[in-house]
Amino acid sequence: MKGQKGSYLNNKPKRRYSKLILLAVEAVLICAVVAGYFIFMRDFVHKKDGNSVKQEQNASGGKNTSGKGDTKVSTTPTPTELTEEEKREKEAAELLKQADAYAVQYDYDKAISLVKGFENYTQVKVLNDALSGYEEKKSTLKRFGAYDSADQINHLFFHILVADDSKAFDGDYRQKGYNYYMTTIPEFNAMLEQLYDQGYVLVQLHDVAKKVKNKDGSESFEPGDIMLPPDKKPLVISQDDVNYYEYMKEDGFARRIILDKDNNPTTEMLMDDGSVSVGDYDMVPLLEKFVKEHPDFSYKGAKGILALTGYEGALGYRTNDANSPSYKQDQKTVKKIVKVMKEKGWEFASHSYGHRDMGKATYAFTIKDTDRWEKEVGSLIGPTDIYIFPFGIDIETTMGHYSSKKFEYLKKSGFDYFCGVYKAPWMQIKSDYVRMTRRPMDGEAMLKFPERLKDLFDLSKVIDPNRPKWED
Structure with missing residues (x-):
């Protein structure tokens, strides 16, 4: 018993100390929980206040409207702001x-x-x-690219394109003329593709030969400075009779040029049910689309030249008829379209007023025709120095310098560039004018004289299968 009692007395202090240790641990844990709570509440309140300030800032344009003068606003950029x-x-x-x-x-x-x-x-x-x-x-870059001189540059021309060959080639009395002079839209598109694949690049006529001022103050013409990669070939394209004559409107052709909702030039076409369709029905919108898809097909934004007569207005608007109820509006419309097209790289030319043989025309007729064109068409399209001969017939057959009074009058009227027609490129750059021949891209060239185009196209991949056979 003595031994047991001694054992009890010896263990009693140890139990008391153990209990004290447990109480101390519990106190520490309680303190930690309380401290954690206060830290959590402090951060929560701080964050809440900060969001409130930021919301007030956003609502007041970034100004502090909380009334607390010592509130600090964060200057850290939000995710939508850029440094x-x-x-x-x-x-x-x-x-x-x-x-x-x-x-x-x-x-x-x-x-x-x-x-x-x-x-x-x-x-x-x-x-x-x-x-x-x-x-x-x-x-x-090399001057004229793949060519050695300006007179190697091709100038290709078209008439209004056939948009619906079932109407143009329907067997009536106009079919032969359309087959002779016109090109269909599929043919035009195929030509563009082949020209592009061969490295041709559109340039303006004024790029080919330019007017320069001499030291003595006089002006003269010299070859241009077209700078292209060595494998690229400069090319000029033009289109005749962009007037959309009345006789053509029901034969599968566009009826006029307009500006679409994005202010781009396009065309309208009259449909069988009497409705009007807007789309790529002629050279202008087709070439615009092609250059957009192949921007390297254009030298500094160049497009083509539109040659206009005057006896049935311009661009499909009958601006020749002063008695038309839409006469004034049509004039304004043509001016607006021309302005947009010039900004997009298009050039405009006179094709005479009445589309007559200017080689046979008298001097008096040349004056009358030129003056009337200037009054009715030139006043709408603005100054132009390009004259494209009707039928491609030049005012003179001379291979030397122009010498006729007709030339003197045309020159006096502001014309410096004169374009005829020939089967191959030809150019004459004189001190006071430039002559350049154009190559026709029509049914006659494709069907009757295919050898004339073999340097440009594989005609087996160009000629529209719906085109009639050639008839002499």
Whole structure:
């Protein structure tokens, strides 16, 4: 018993100490929980107040309206805001898109100038890389590209395109003329594809030969400075009689040029049920579409030349009829369309007023015809120095210098470029004018003289199967 009692007395203090330790641990745990709670509440309240301030800022345009003068507003950018560096990178990227658009059409000078106009462009890597690329490509360009001189450049011309061959080639008395002079839309599209694949590039007539001012103050003409890659071939395209004559409107042709909802030139066509359809029914919208899809087919935005007579108005509007109830509005419409088209790289030419043989025309008739064209058509399209001869018949047959009074009057009327028709390229650049022949892309050339086009096309892939056989 003595031994057991001693054992009990010896263990009693240890139990008391163990109990104290447990109480201490519990106290520590309670303190930790309480402290955690207060920390949580502090952070929660702080976050709530911060959101309130931010909401008040947004509602008041960024100003502190809480009434607490010492409230601090965070200056950290929101996810929708861009830093100055990010803004600059975005501006550089947008500028580069525009510069690339110039470069793809061989206007490297404009692309280079655009990049160098960007503030501190040397500090932007993408701009420096692009600039090096532009300058390198520019250094490889050659005057006239694959050609050695301007007189090798082709000038191809079309009449109004056949949009519905079932109407144009329906066996009536007009079929033979359409088969002789016209090109169908499928044929035109096939030609564009082959020209593009062979490296042809559209240029303006004023690119081919340009007017320069001499040291003595006089003016003269000289070959242009078309700078293209060595494998590219300059090409001029024009279209005659872009008037959409009345006799054609029910034979499967467009009836006039209009501007669409995006202010782009397109065409209207009269349908069988009397409705009017808007679409790619002639050369203008087709060429616009092709260049949009193949921007490198155009040198600095060049498109084509539209040659207009006057005796049935212009572009499908009867601006020759002063008694028409829409006469004034039609004049305004033509002016608006022409303005837009010029901005898009199109040029305009006189095709005479009455479409007569100007080789046989008298001097008096030449004056009358030219003056009337200027009054009724020139007043709408603005100044032009291009004269495209009706039927391709020149005012003179001389291979030397023009010498007739007819030339003197046309020159006095502002015409410097004169275009006839021949089976191959031919050009004459004189001090006071330029002559250039055009090659017809019509049924006669394709069916009767296919050898004349073999340097341009594989006609087996061009000729419309719905085109009638040739009849002499």
